[in-house]
Amino acid sequence: MNVRALSRHASSVARFFILLFLVTVAVFLLLELIPGSPVDAILPPDATPEQVAAARAQYGLDQPIWERYLSWIGGVLQGDFGRSYQTGLSVAETIAERAPVSLELAFLSILVALAISIPVGVWSAYRPGGLLDRVSTFTISATLATPAFVLGILLVYLFGVQLGILPILGWTPFSEDPVEHIQRLILPVLTLAAGECVLFTRLLKGDMMATLQQDHVLSARARGLPTWRILLRHALRQSSFSLVTVSGVVIGRLIGGTVLVEAIFSLPGMGTMVITAIHSRDYIVVQAMVLLTAVVYLLINTAVDVTYPLLDPRVRKVRTS
Amino acid sequence: TGCGSGDDDGTESGEPKRGGRLSYAINVETSSLDPAFCGVQSFDRCAPIFGTLLRYDLEKKEFVGQMAESFESTDGKTWTLKLRPNVTFSDGTPFDAEAVVFNWDRIKDPKTLSPSLRIAQDMTWAVTDPQTVTVTLEKANYQLPWALVRGLSAIGSPAGIQKAGANVSNSPVGAGPFVLKKWTRNSQLELERNPNYFETGLPYLDELVIKVIGPDDQRLNALRSGEIDVNWSLLTKDARTIEAEGGYEIYRVPLVGGTGLQFNLNDPVVRDEGLRKAMLMAFDSAQINNAVYPGDEPVDAFLRPDAPERDDALGKFPDKNLAEAQRLFDDYLARTGKSSETVTFTCYAGLPALEQVAQLIQSQMQQIKGLTFKIDAVDGASLSVASNKREFQTIMGATLSQEMDRLYEVFHSEGSLNVMSYSNPTVDEALELTRSSDDKDAVTKAYQTVVGELSKDGPLRTWRYQTGHLYVNEDVKGIVVAGTNSGASAYFQYAWMD
Amino acid sequence: MSTDARPKVGDAATTTEPRPAGNLLEVESLRVWFDTPRGLVRAVDGVDLTLRRGETLGIVGESGSGKSVLSRAIMKILAPNAHVLPGSHIRLNDVDLATVNPKQNRHLWGVDLSMVFQDPMTSLTPVLPVGKQLTETLRYHLKLDKGAAYTEAVRLLRLVGIAEPEKRFHQYPHNLSGGMRQRVTIALAISCSPKLLIADEPTTALDVTVQHQILNLLADLQEKSHMSMILITHDLGVVAGRTDAIAVMYAGRVVETAPTPRLFANMRHPYTRALIDAIPKVSLPSHTRLASIPGRPPVVIDPPPGCGFAPRCPSAQQRCLEQTPVLEPDPDAPVHSTACFFPLGTPEGRAARERNIAAGVTAAGTPVASEVVV
Amino acid sequence: MTEIVQQRTSPDTPLAPALAGATEVGPVRRRRRRRDIGAAFGVIWIGLVVLAAITADWLPLRDPNEVTDAFSAPPSGEYLLGTDAIGRDVLSRIVHGARISMAVAIGATSIALVIGVSLGMVAGYFRGAVDSIISMFVNFMLAFPPLIFLIALVTALQPGLVTLVVALALLGVPNFARVARANTIAFADREFVTAAKALGAGPLRILTRELLVNVILPVMSLALVVMATLVVAEGSLSFLGVGIPPPAPSWGGMLAAGRESLSEHPLLVLIPALFFFLTVFAFNRLGDWARGRVGRESSI
Amino acid sequence: MAGSGTAHLRDQEDVVLSVRNLIVEYAGRRGERVFAVSDVSFDARRGETIGLVGESGCGKSSVARAIMQLPAPTSGSIRLDGVEVAGLTGSALRRQRRKLQMIFQDPISSLNPLRKVKDIIGEGLRIHGGLSRVDIESRTQAMIERVGLDPATAAERRPHEFSGGQCQRISIARAMVLDPEVLICDEPVSALDVSVQAQIMNLLEEMKERYQLTMLFIAHDLAVVKNLSDRIVVMYLGKVCEVGTSDDLFASPAHPYTRALAQSIPEPDPEAPIQEAALSGDLPSPLNPPTGCRFRTRCPLAQEVCEAEEPQVREVRPGRFAACHFPLDASAGVPHLAEHAVA
Numbered sequence A: 001m002n003v004r005a006l007s008r009h010a011s012s013v014a015r016f017f018i019l020l021f022l023v024t025v026a027v028f029l030l031l032e033l034i035p036g037s038p039v040d041a042i043l044p045p046d047a048t049p050e051q052v053a054a055a056r057a058q059y060g061l062d063q064p065i066w067e068r069y070l071s072w073i074g075g076v077l078q079g080d081f082g083r084s085y086q087t088g089l090s091v092a093e094t095i096a097e098r099a100p101v102s103l104e105l106a107f108l109s110i111l112v113a114l115a116i117s118i119p120v121g122v123w124s125a126y127r128p129g130g131l132l133d134r135v136s137t138f139t140i141s142a143t144l145a146t147p148a149f150v151l152g153i154l155l156v157y158l159f160g161v162q163l164g165i166l167p168i169l170g171w172t173p174f175s176e177d178p179v180e181h182i183q184r185l186i187l188p189v190l191t192l193a194a195g196e197c198v199l200f201t202r203l204l205k206g207d208m209m210a211t212l213q214q215d216h217v218l219s220a221r222a223r224g225l226p227t228w229r230i231l232l233r234h235a236l237r238q239s240s241f242s243l244v245t246v247s248g249v250v251i252g253r254l255i256g257g258t259v260l261v262e263a264i265f266s267l268p269g270m271g272t273m274v275i276t277a278i279h280s281r282d283y284i285v286v287q288a289m290v291l292l293t294a295v296v297y298l299l300i301n302t303a304v305d306v307t308y309p310l311l312d313p314r315v316r317k318v319r320t321s
Numbered sequence B: 001t002g003c004g005s006g007d008d009d010g011t012e013s014g015e016p017k018r019g020g021r022l023s024y025a026i027n028v029e030t031s032s033l034d035p036a037f038c039g040v041q042s043f044d045r046c047a048p049i050f051g052t053l054l055r056y057d058l059e060k061k062e063f064v065g066q067m068a069e070s071f072e073s074t075d076g077k078t079w080t081l082k083l084r085p086n087v088t089f090s091d092g093t094p095f096d097a098e099a100v101v102f103n104w105d106r107i108k109d110p111k112t113l114s115p116s117l118r119i120a121q122d123m124t125w126a127v128t129d130p131q132t133v134t135v136t137l138e139k140a141n142y143q144l145p146w147a148l149v150r151g152l153s154a155i156g157s158p159a160g161i162q163k164a165g166a167n168v169s170n171s172p173v174g175a176g177p178f179v180l181k182k183w184t185r186n187s188q189l190e191l192e193r194n195p196n197y198f199e200t201g202l203p204y205l206d207e208l209v210i211k212v213i214g215p216d217d218q219r220l221n222a223l224r225s226g227e228i229d230v231n232w233s234l235l236t237k238d239a240r241t242i243e244a245e246g247g248y249e250i251y252r253v254p255l256v257g258g259t260g261l262q263f264n265l266n267d268p269v270v271r272d273e274g275l276r277k278a279m280l281m282a283f284d285s286a287q288i289n290n291a292v293y294p295g296d297e298p299v300d301a302f303l304r305p306d307a308p309e310r311d312d313a314l315g316k317f318p319d320k321n322l323a324e325a326q327r328l329f330d331d332y333l334a335r336t337g338k339s340s341e342t343v344t345f346t347c348y349a350g351l352p353a354l355e356q357v358a359q360l361i362q363s364q365m366q367q368i369k370g371l372t373f374k375i376d377a378v379d380g381a382s383l384s385v386a387s388n389k390r391e392f393q394t395i396m397g398a399t400l401s402q403e404m405d406r407l408y409e410v411f412h413s414e415g416s417l418n419v420m421s422y423s424n425p426t427v428d429e430a431l432e433l434t435r436s437s438d439d440k441d442a443v444t445k446a447y448q449t450v451v452g453e454l455s456k457d458g459p460l461r462t463w464r465y466q467t468g469h470l471y472v473n474e475d476v477k478g479i480v481v482a483g484t485n486s487g488a489s490a491y492f493q494y495a496w497m498d
Numbered sequence C: 001m002s003t004d005a006r007p008k009v010g011d012a013a014t015t016t017e018p019r020p021a022g023n024l025l026e027v028e029s030l031r032v033w034f035d036t037p038r039g040l041v042r043a044v045d046g047v048d049l050t051l052r053r054g055e056t057l058g059i060v061g062e063s064g065s066g067k068s069v070l071s072r073a074i075m076k077i078l079a080p081n082a083h084v085l086p087g088s089h090i091r092l093n094d095v096d097l098a099t100v101n102p103k104q105n106r107h108l109w110g111v112d113l114s115m116v117f118q119d120p121m122t123s124l125t126p127v128l129p130v131g132k133q134l135t136e137t138l139r140y141h142l143k144l145d146k147g148a149a150y151t152e153a154v155r156l157l158r159l160v161g162i163a164e165p166e167k168r169f170h171q172y173p174h175n176l177s178g179g180m181r182q183r184v185t186i187a188l189a190i191s192c193s194p195k196l197l198i199a200d201e202p203t204t205a206l207d208v209t210v211q212h213q214i215l216n217l218l219a220d221l222q223e224k225s226h227m228s229m230i231l232i233t234h235d236l237g238v239v240a241g242r243t244d245a246i247a248v249m250y251a252g253r254v255v256e257t258a259p260t261p262r263l264f265a266n267m268r269h270p271y272t273r274a275l276i277d278a279i280p281k282v283s284l285p286s287h288t289r290l291a292s293i294p295g296r297p298p299v300v301i302d303p304p305p306g307c308g309f310a311p312r313c314p315s316a317q318q319r320c321l322e323q324t325p326v327l328e329p330d331p332d333a334p335v336h337s338t339a340c341f342f343p344l345g346t347p348e349g350r351a352a353r354e355r356n357i358a359a360g361v362t363a364a365g366t367p368v369a370s371e372v373v374v
Numbered sequence D: 001m002t003e004i005v006q007q008r009t010s011p012d013t014p015l016a017p018a019l020a021g022a023t024e025v026g027p028v029r030r031r032r033r034r035r036d037i038g039a040a041f042g043v044i045w046i047g048l049v050v051l052a053a054i055t056a057d058w059l060p061l062r063d064p065n066e067v068t069d070a071f072s073a074p075p076s077g078e079y080l081l082g083t084d085a086i087g088r089d090v091l092s093r094i095v096h097g098a099r100i101s102m103a104v105a106i107g108a109t110s111i112a113l114v115i116g117v118s119l120g121m122v123a124g125y126f127r128g129a130v131d132s133i134i135s136m137f138v139n140f141m142l143a144f145p146p147l148i149f150l151i152a153l154v155t156a157l158q159p160g161l162v163t164l165v166v167a168l169a170l171l172g173v174p175n176f177a178r179v180a181r182a183n184t185i186a187f188a189d190r191e192f193v194t195a196a197k198a199l200g201a202g203p204l205r206i207l208t209r210e211l212l213v214n215v216i217l218p219v220m221s222l223a224l225v226v227m228a229t230l231v232v233a234e235g236s237l238s239f240l241g242v243g244i245p246p247p248a249p250s251w252g253g254m255l256a257a258g259r260e261s262l263s264e265h266p267l268l269v270l271i272p273a274l275f276f277f278l279t280v281f282a283f284n285r286l287g288d289w290a291r292g293r294v295g296r297e298s299s300i
Numbered sequence E: 001m002a003g004s005g006t007a008h009l010r011d012q013e014d015v016v017l018s019v020r021n022l023i024v025e026y027a028g029r030r031g032e033r034v035f036a037v038s039d040v041s042f043d044a045r046r047g048e049t050i051g052l053v054g055e056s057g058c059g060k061s062s063v064a065r066a067i068m069q070l071p072a073p074t075s076g077s078i079r080l081d082g083v084e085v086a087g088l089t090g091s092a093l094r095r096q097r098r099k100l101q102m103i104f105q106d107p108i109s110s111l112n113p114l115r116k117v118k119d120i121i122g123e124g125l126r127i128h129g130g131l132s133r134v135d136i137e138s139r140t141q142a143m144i145e146r147v148g149l150d151p152a153t154a155a156e157r158r159p160h161e162f163s164g165g166q167c168q169r170i171s172i173a174r175a176m177v178l179d180p181e182v183l184i185c186d187e188p189v190s191a192l193d194v195s196v197q198a199q200i201m202n203l204l205e206e207m208k209e210r211y212q213l214t215m216l217f218i219a220h221d222l223a224v225v226k227n228l229s230d231r232i233v234v235m236y237l238g239k240v241c242e243v244g245t246s247d248d249l250f251a252s253p254a255h256p257y258t259r260a261l262a263q264s265i266p267e268p269d270p271e272a273p274i275q276e277a278a279l280s281g282d283l284p285s286p287l288n289p290p291t292g293c294r295f296r297t298r299c300p301l302a303q304e305v306c307e308a309e310e311p312q313v314r315e316v317r318p319g320r321f322a323a324c325h326f327p328l329d330a331s332a333g334v335p336h337l338a339e340h341a342v343a
């Protein structure tokens, strides 16, 4: 690796940390804007003045904001994310407990969404205006117009109450009961995937149609290769740039919380945690979450960058925009 | 008073069976299982783990011993807490007077930030012997046993608390019927039988799961789909639906007070008697209930009609009378020289039912010409800030409780929860009597006075008499219902599955 | 037919076999129209062609004259909005391609027919190594196993003149130069020893020197394997020395067809003539004024009746605007057909031209300057 | 030189019979017609919705906030679309709600578009340090969890239409910036930009005269999709309590309000959902059509 | 050659454009350098057309763009009418742009698809200011007419409504409306049909005569270059091979590369014999050009000295400059071309 490449790497690492710095500062300032302080949310309505003073001291709220930031960031740098004001739990542990749920939900729904949208997108691009294309376009519009909270409730009503074939709420860890674990995942994953399918199918179809008009696809056809082989091996990969990029963004977003779906299905993910934390002014949890999502987002973005050359060898490195 | 285990068992048919897993759903998660927080914040989660020192028997309408044997006083000032011998916490340490005092001391320490501090504030206590704690008050208070059903009721293992350190909210060690197996916040709390529970043979259940399901209809769905066996609810209409569907037992606990429109009597505008009366006269609880809580009776006084503490002769909420309301309002305008008035109503955002109520109230108020009734919808935290700091004109607030004694803190001019800044010497006096008197009839009379005055003054206008409900699957027997700050719950150690 | 029995391209043993005679390909009144937002594009509008076994046919014409559509129609790889009109026939080896079902079609492609596309930069799949693309085709059609396919692929790469084929095998198209890519596409096209190779402007995107190499390579391969070949180009210079016969296309029609030497010696259609004259030649001194064809290549959307070239033709008469001339064999030489009412070198043609020069304008209103007309 | 006179009908060509027997031409035509019909539907529907939003106050409708005693009434002659849980006329609320839904969708999208496109074009044209800074900002916005951003901002600034539009617009900026940047980069390499430089045009002139028109087309098709998403997003925000405060009618608010009685009064959810659907569908049709136009434009 | 040197530069006073020691380097993908143009010099007299030929990637466009300062060359001197253009920036450069115009290869992508033709053509006049709207309008109209477009309808239309040839006319109009002294044509006819190509070539010839234009004409089609040029510069891999007058350069090439080029030209004549491939292999990568003579890797005549020593451009015959250690003599012409030339 030459000096230039090294310095490029160094600068991208620097950018990474500057971004994290900016994000954490921004969240501190943003939270500062919200009326009310953690103490109001933690203490009972009839709290005594001694309790208020004790609480302020305990959470360091009597210090100026920059000191709080410094001590927080200092803790973070040593791996200490502090304790939730509200629950008294270690923030790191809380996140560690909930992150797997959100991660699993996010990845599974992306996988399901991809599993649905790749074949649908590819085929609609191959036969635009065909039956599948029309059906999917219609479904897409319908799904777009159905917010997750409506879709989720409909699914629950249909599968849980009317048909009674699926459990509708809650979470069972895999280690406890793998079958139930999967069963409980089905509806939330479907709800989330439905929303993402829309975007994925559109993107893939668009890019795929462009690729299918290229000469090399024609040339592969003229060599008599079977259709599916042409679509999947010769056209799909280079048509999936937008798909991969957007999947990355979407995963980042989903990991950060799928509040509505978590609320509907009572899942112990990070979304509800964040909302509760914001509503109870449990800033320390919010800050950790924002930091975490930002890191995950940036890492996934990097991973996506690394994927481009694998998709299309012509691309050496696309800089994240 | 005597103690009793399974007093109510006889009412159920069949022989109790051991085993099984019961799922119970409630609507909000609690933040802490610290015994110092338990009594006030979450009966449902805490009672199975810590038990309660006393229990209020809804049938007999009296306190009975639960974790403790008895709590008695002769003068209302000195109280003796008798504990049972040989009770141990689930970690094996003894549940004794030292443990009780340790827990109560903790509550009294402001650093603990316990919501029960106010209750403990005026009390002093001492260990008399390992089974006895003596409590002394400065002023007589015959309502003190409530504190041992609620705020001071949960006693955790001192060893466990010390061991948990900062993690105390997450690792409760009690002597109750169940022990914590796993707590997945915002999803479910899993409990299993405490093998060393002192009431031998109890609990019947192997496991108790408490789920958090926010939306009312999702909980109903869960009940219908068999996902849960017992559902918590405040909705009469759901109770009717469920009753009509059949297959469920429904338990009801009438509550004192309810959610309502509270006036800030310190506010220069709203403190005006005439204006307030005008608004009270425009208020139409029947309309609210018909729309949002079908099946609930319209409210005409602070307590439900059948309550012994209500005497209509002493006062009722003013009847709806728009013409009179308009007259009073015009009067108010004339008096203050204004041409119109704006009153802001701070309320919850994001809860459809409450938003609907707020909008209904708004439309009712705005039937008074010249009055603009503005809705300021905020999240729960902002709402409690506004309420605590008394920074509101009118607000949506709750005085939900099973016990009448709650009225003291809410409406006494010195009450710690008197966010309305309500001050009425008659009420103060009557409330003081409810605590200082041992005479049940006198106390009831005093409460009648309070209720009458409140209904007349209307610092708070509720729109329905709230009732806590439990919808219980037919297969579940032996439910011993308890009233809580948020409705109905149960002592699950007596429950069993058929 | 067993694929193994087929002669392999470049096998020395087969090069001495005599040329089989007869027509390999017959195209009869082929019409391919496209439905587009702007209207019906009559890309190919009644084309008749024959190609004899082992021979090379050159198809010449300007951009948009329908050369590619013609070749794609033969390959049956038309775009979905293409519409082959009833009455069109394409016969390969006396089999009407319209009757071939999709399954057999697969083996028509690559095995009987194959094609080299115009732009080597875009006609290889960018995401697969070139070797992979070769073995894929070989394995699919010839059912070769992995090892055999590799050996064959390397042999083909070497055959088309790629140095270090083992190394190139693993490279992606973008690692190769344009010339090399075109060689790879040729290797792909001949990999299953097709009977007919269609080369659609195989060198337009390439440099003169590389063009020269590629054309020589194609000629060489054809010679060795008795493939028939269709060489499509807009450059008459390219086809001049390398084809047995030439068809000149204009606006979706063949306007003139003849054996190559005869065509050059004896141009009948004014368009063919004009096409030759418009090309700058190195042999002419610089600053020679070129005989340009006035107007622009025709739009083939709902064209007006009459000869498509009439608006630009210096010989155009009223009749040319009203009737569409059909391709008719020259009475003297039946191998030479022209679609023109007033062919060059005939008395009518000369008369028509003189009439126009005298009037200074053609029947279509195009001015004719006497100096332009050779 | 002459142009070929285009004659659309030619008597001697057997066009009609040939097509009558054709089987392959039909679907293509139909597809195109469908797209045009789709676009026409989109224009008409969105036109209607916008018109309704603008003229809501003058239409012969009930007061959207007028509470009657007919709670959750089914559609009838009196209430064409029924009434909501507290007896307000659903039709009137839908019509008035269009105002907020459209204001959010169109307002937030336009703000995001203007800011995003400016940033993106500047970044894409100048590259280098400017690009790095803008890209950093874009990444920053994307790395920040949108929901936290929204909730925090809306809570901090008091919920309301303006806050919501501003917050959603801010969230939309990075998307527009990205698309604008990518397209600017693509077009900045095109020869007509070089040609403009050769003529002596400065950067501002190139950005506004040469690049803007080209960049705006793909951006518009994104904008239509974004509008569709925002119509829905506003609804989801009501769910979280940061939407438009009551009693102002908004489609999202209506949907969120109806969700708890879905099993009893499904119409309270289904009717606003239908309007959602039609509007999103219309935006999508328009988007498809715009994409088709852009495609046609650039393929030439 | 493939060599450097300035022996072919002339020293008359009517030299309008003089390019000396032009070097263009680009940053490659991994930070390597692409040696696109390495020390190229040539000049053009007033009214003269210089042809620039060579294989794809040999740096023709880079030369053209360097002269235009789009982007500015890595080093070298470009004098326009005696004024040094290289290194100028901002408004000083913009003033010089009036005198120096360019026509691009792709007629379609060099026109903004969304602007009207009259705006495209008038843009230069607006940029350089000083004219009223009416003046701009009338000049634009005049120019539209001059390049053979229908002034009545063309002005209001957009480029995609025109054919390639017409678009190229619009490009020419856009360049000519500024009345430049030097016109650089980078493969202006490569994308066009033969029939249209002839029209455009005739038009350029016409324009040149009418406006006394000095032209740099780039093409890879030797016949096209020859037809339009007075003097031809043959380039190979960023360097000059041979310079000579167009009439005899291909007939009697002095450089082996020129000969190879000439042999590759297809002639529309079935009788002409097919030449064996004149060159084998590909153009080496400009990332890592061969040492010495850059052509040596493909040159049939290459010797050791060609690797060691870079040949300089020198006058090998009167009026003929070549950079080769072993220049061909005049008799070693390309047979079919020579024959025709004689005939």
Ligand SMILES: Nc1ncnc2c1ncn2[C@@H]1O[C@H](COP(=O)(O)OP(=O)(O)OP(=O)(O)O)[C@@H](O)[C@H]1O
Pocket: C034, C035, C036, C041, C042, C043, C044, C061, C062, C063, C064, C065, C066, C067, C068, C069, C070, C079, C081, C082, C234, C300
């Ligand atoms: N898929 C299609 N849809 C609509 N029109 C088409 C399609 N393919 C080709 N055409 C039209 O058909 C006509 C003939 O096109 P074709 O590609 O055969 O020309 P060509 O002779 O190969 O030209 P070139 O020399 O530019 O390759 C053109 O007008 C073209 O626009």
Ligand SMILES: Nc1ncnc2c1ncn2[C@@H]1O[C@H](COP(=O)(O)OP(=O)(O)OP(=O)(O)O)[C@@H](O)[C@H]1O
Pocket: E026, E027, E028, E034, E035, E036, E054, E055, E056, E057, E058, E059, E060, E061, E062, E063, E220, E286
């Ligand atoms: N912007 C650039 N960045 C890096 N390399 C470039 C750039 N532009 C051109 N090159 C390289 O410089 C060399 C010369 O390119 P140039 O475009 O000048 O060649 P050319 O002779 O005009 O070729 P063509 O005939 O294909 O137009 C080529 O190898 C090309 O890849």
Ligand SMILES: [Mg+2]
Pocket: C067, C068, C069, C118, C200, C201
């Ligand atoms: Mg073609």
Ligand SMILES: [Mg+2]
Pocket: E060, E061, E062, E186, E187
């Ligand atoms: Mg070039």
